[in-house]
Amino acid sequence: MNSYLIFSYAGVALCGIGVFGFIFHSHLIKRLIAFNILSNGVFLILVGLAQNAQKQPDHLPQALVLTGIVVAVAATALALVLIKQWYAISQQTTLPEDQEHQ
Amino acid sequence: MNELIDLALIAILLFMALFSVLSAVLFKAIIFFILLGLMLAIIWIRLDAPDIALAEAAIGAGITGILFLNAQAQLPPQHTQAYTVSMCKQSRFWFALIASLSTMIVLTLAVNQPLNPTISINQPIIEQLNASGVEHPITAILLNYRSFDTLLEIAVLVQVAVIALSLRQHEHIKIHSPTLPNPLLHACLTLFLPMLFLVSMYLLWAGASQPGGAFQAGSVLAAAFILFYLAGFNTPINNHELYLKFGWVFGLSVFLMVGILTLFTGDALLAYPLEFAGVSIFFIEFAVTLSIGWILFSLFVLSQNISLSNVKENNE
Numbered sequence: 001m002n003s004y005l006i007f008s009y010a011g012v013a014l015c016g017i018g019v020f021g022f023i024f025h026s027h028l029i030k031r032l033i034a035f036n037i038l039s040n041g042v043f044l045i046l047v048g049l050a051q052n053a054q055k056q057p058d059h060l061p062q063a064l065v066l067t068g069i070v071v072a073v074a075a076t077a078l079a080l081v082l083i084k085q086w087y088a089i090s091q092q093t094t095l096p097e098d099q100e101h102q
Numbered sequence: 103m104n105e106l107i108d109l110a111l112i113a114i115l116l117f118m119a120l121f122s123v124l125s126a127v128l129f130k131a132i133i134f135f136i137l138l139g140l141m142l143a144i145i146w147i148r149l150d151a152p153d154i155a156l157a158e159a160a161i162g163a164g165i166t167g168i169l170f171l172n173a174q175a176q177l178p179p180q181h182t183q184a185y186t187v188s189m190c191k192q193s194r195f196w197f198a199l200i201a202s203l204s205t206m207i208v209l210t211l212a213v214n215q216p217l218n219p220t221i222s223i224n225q226p227i228i229e230q231l232n233a234s235g236v237e238h239p240i241t242a243i244l245l246n247y248r249s250f251d252t253l254l255e256i257a258v259l260v261q262v263a264v265i266a267l268s269l270r271q272h273e274h275i276k277i278h279s280p281t282l283p284n285p286l287l288h289a290c291l292t293l294f295l296p297m298l299f300l301v302s303m304y305l306l307w308a309g310a311s312q313p314g315g316a317f318q319a320g321s322v323l324a325a326a327f328i329l330f331y332l333a334g335f336n337t338p339i340n341n342h343e344l345y346l347k348f349g350w351v352f353g354l355s356v357f358l359m360v361g362i363l364t365l366f367t368g369d370a371l372l373a374y375p376l377e378f379a380g381v382s383i384f385f386i387e388f389a390v391t392l393s394i395g396w397i398l399f400s401l402f403v404l405s406q407n408i409s410l411s412n413v414k415e416n417n418e
Contacts, residue, residue, distance in 0.1 A: 005213075023202075036135065044149075070161065070394070
């Protein structure tokens with residue numbers, strides 16, 4: 001087992017933690033953090049798996065992940081703007097669907 | 103020995119992720135998320151991906167972290183402090199646990215599948231490097247082989263900035279500078295800011311032949327702008343929103359213009375002629391760096407401009 005494959009499994013674990021946090025929390029910012037952890041896990045799997053097959057650094061998935069990181073930060077910024085806007089309207093940091101179940 | 107380092111890194115990474123997801127206080131969750139980003143930056147180096155490591159350290163740990171902290175600081179304490187509902191929601195906990203375990207099982211099965219490496223895309227990438235105008239494969243992919251992707255990515259960033267601008271509540275962007283009467287900070291900044299700009303330009307220049315490039319340089323530039331803003335200096339967007347919008351579309355328009363110019367020579371969109379490839383890529387990267395820095399900075403400023411308390415009072 002080389003280190004590329006080990007990090008793919010670490011990516012799998014990060015994905016699992018991300019999915020757990022995304023479902024478990026109703027606080028929107030915590031959900032966003034879990035979502036970011038999930039995306040980091042996907043990036044690790046993407047690069048680790050490709051490099052494990054080739055047994056050498058693979059530049060194409062690396063470039064894809066690089067663009068992915070930049071798009072992810074833009075999406076996070078937009079989500080935070082939306083969450084703040086939602087708080088300004090409703091004074092809540094959770095969605096109405098989650099409030100009913102509490 | 104190397105395996106031990108990898109396993110230790112992974113153990114720390116997973117603990118950070120668990121602490122971040124399970125901590126009740128939002129501030130703690132954010133701090134552990136920032137640490138997770140720094141850990142990931144080291145892991146990307148172990149994965150032989152120094153470009154991603156640079157981007158992760160600057161964006162994942164830096165810009166994302168400050169965006170989260172900024173949002174957290176604006177919420178009142180009862181929305182960020184200990185969060186009592188979390189432990190009561192038994193059904194939700196089990197549902198989340200089952201979903202997470204099944205995700206992990208499916209992904210483990212997928213990772214275990216042997217990939218068939220019949221097509222090695224790496225070989226043609228290295229072989230065509232001479233024709234791309236740069237010496238670093240990742241820059242060649244981003245700005246030559248798959249430049250259309252990168253063009254659209256810049257368009258996505260511009261679009262995010264436009265949406266954020268349209269969500270603001272005030273007609274004019276108010277920069278309420280958090281003026282810190284701190285002469286030491288200002289004295290330090292006169293040293294640090296030129297340094298940050300220099301690092302950013304170095305990363306941009308280095309991108310042609312070694313790890314670095316527009317994304318990393320742009321995020322360092324954004325960090326410099328944010329530091330400048332937080333120290334209470336006046337920024338040009340104080341007076342003119344036009345500067346803001348101009349900065350957003352600058353990179354995209356230079357990119358498009360170079361792309362359209364290649365159409366006149368009879369080639370496809372963004373197919374630079376061989377002798378001009380290096381120069382075109384440098385101009386595009388320079389413009390894109392400035393725009394990425396400016397867009398990330400304005401996203402930070404715009405998210406600060408949403409006032410959270412008085413809107414409801416106005417409505418009532």
